[in-house]
Amino acid sequence: xxxxxxxxxxxxxxxxxxxxxxxxxxxxxxxxxxxxxxxxxxxxxxxxxxxxxxxxxxxxxxxxxxxxxxxxxxxxxxxxxxxxxxxxxxxxxxxxxxxxxxxxxxxxxxxxxxxxxxxxxxxxxxxxxxxxxxxxxxxxxxxxxxxxxxxxxxxxxxxxxxxxxxxxxxxxxxxxxxxxxxxxxxxxxxxxxxxxxxxxxxxxxxxxxxxxxxxxxxxxxxxxxxxxxxxxxxxxxxxxxxxxxxxxxxxxxxxxxxxxxxxxxxxxxxxxxxxxxxxxxxxxxxxxxxxxxxxxxxxxxxxxxxxxxxxxxxxxxxxxxxxxxxxxxxxxxxxxxxxxxxxxxxxxxxxxxxxxxxxxxxxxxxxxxxxxxxxxxxxxxxxxxxxxxxxxxxxxxxxxxxxxxxxxxxxxxxxx
Numbered sequence: 001x002x003x004x005x006x007x008x009x010x011x012x013x014x015x016x017x018x019x020x021x022x023x024x025x026x027x028x029x030x031x032x033x034x035x036x037x038x039x040x041x042x043x044x045x046x047x048x049x050x051x052x053x054x055x056x057x058x059x060x061x062x063x064x065x066x067x068x069x070x071x072x073x074x075x076x077x078x079x080x081x082x083x084x085x086x087x088x089x090x091x092x093x094x095x096x097x098x099x100x101x102x103x104x105x106x107x108x109x110x111x112x113x114x115x116x117x118x119x120x121x122x123x124x125x126x127x128x129x130x131x132x133x134x135x136x137x138x139x140x141x142x143x144x145x146x147x148x149x150x151x152x153x154x155x156x157x158x159x160x161x162x163x164x165x166x167x168x169x170x171x172x173x174x175x176x177x178x179x180x181x182x183x184x185x186x187x188x189x190x191x192x193x194x195x196x197x198x199x200x201x202x203x204x205x206x207x208x209x210x211x212x213x214x215x216x217x218x219x220x221x222x223x224x225x226x227x228x229x230x231x232x233x234x235x236x237x238x239x240x241x242x243x244x245x246x247x248x249x250x251x252x253x254x255x256x257x258x259x260x261x262x263x264x265x266x267x268x269x270x271x272x273x274x275x276x277x278x279x280x281x282x283x284x285x286x287x288x289x290x291x292x293x294x295x296x297x298x299x300x301x302x303x304x305x306x307x308x309x310x311x312x313x314x315x316x317x318x319x320x321x322x323x324x325x326x327x328x329x330x331x332x333x334x335x336x337x338x339x340x341x342x343x344x345x346x347x348x349x350x351x352x353x354x355x356x357x358x359x360x361x362x363x364x365x366x367x368x369x370x371x372x373x374x375x376x377x378x379x380x381x382x383x384x385x386x387x388x389x390x391x392x393x394x395x396x397x398x399x400x401x402x403x404x405x406x407x408x409x410x411x412x413x414x415x416x
Contacts, residue, residue: 143245
C-alpha cells in the first residue's frame, strides 16, 4: 500500500511527503505509440499487485500537483528526477529554484509515447529526424536521450535558449505512468541539489530537497544508477554528448551511427574547438558544470588500461595513498575507499584500520554504475575526509562511470 514515510529523515514541518509506490503495479503495451498502462479496471480483471489501487491514487496525486505547476520527485530507471510541466515556464522555473540550478544548464523533457514526442516538434516536422529511427527503435523506452528541433510548445527556459531540446522516453513503469497521468511532457533533471551526487534512492532526494518540494514518489532503488546517454544525431557525424546506460558500443552497431563520436573522450574525435563551444553553451545537461560532488574530497585513480596488471597496480596505488594519509591526517579524520578491484576484507584488500571505511562497488562496470552515487553519498554520511576511488576501464558502462567520476573528483591520478 502507498504509505507516507516522512518521519525518519524529516528535519522540519515543511518536509516533503514521501509516498511508496510499487513499480510492478504498472504494465505497458510494447507498442511505443501507446502511452497508457494496461487497464485492470474491469470487474473480472485482477490488479497486478495488492497495492495497485493505492499506487494509482498516489500517481494521480502527483499528477494533480504537476498540473498545478508544482514540482514532484519520481523514480526512473537511471536516477530520481525532479519533474515539472515542460510546457509551462512558471513550472519549469521551480525546478531551477529548488535545485539551485544555473539557468544556462538545459533540462531533459520526458515523454510517454511517440505521439507525445511528435506534439513537441516544430509544426514543420511530422516525426523525429530520420537519423534517430534505428536508435529509437532499439533503445526506447530506455536510458537514451536524443536532441531534436524545439517546437513552439517548449519554453526556451527548458533548452537554455537553444533551438534544440533533449528528449527521453523512460522505461521505468512509475515514470511512464506519471507522464501518462499528466497528459503532458515533464521536464526533469536529477532530483538533487545542483552539483551533488545524483539520487538513486528516495532518501537521497529527501536529504537534498525535502524542505523545498511537496512530494516524492518512492519507487525503490534505480536500476542503472547513472543518467541517460545523450545523443546528438543532428550533428554529422553523430556525437554522444554524455555517456550513460545505452553504451557507445550498442549505438555504433546501429544504422545511421557510422563515425559516431564521443564528446570529452580522448580518442572520441571531437575537435577541441567544437568541445569548447559545446561547454560554453551546452545543449544538454552534464557538459559545463562540475557535477556529482560529495562534501568529502574525491581522489580518483584511473587505470591506464583494463589489463590485469593495471588492476593490480591500481589497487596497490590506492593502498599506498591510504597508508600515507593515515600518517599525515589528524587522528579524528577518516578515509573512504571505493573498490572496483577486490571486495573489502578479503586477504588481498590489504587495508585493515578503524579509520578506513571500504565499500566494494562491484566486479562489472554495470554494477559499479548502479552503486556509484549511493556509495559516494554513503561515504559522505560516514563523515570521511577524503574518498579514494578505484576507476574502471572505459568499455561498456565503464565510459559513463569514468565520466561521472572525473566530474566528481577533486584530482585524478593515472596508474600504469
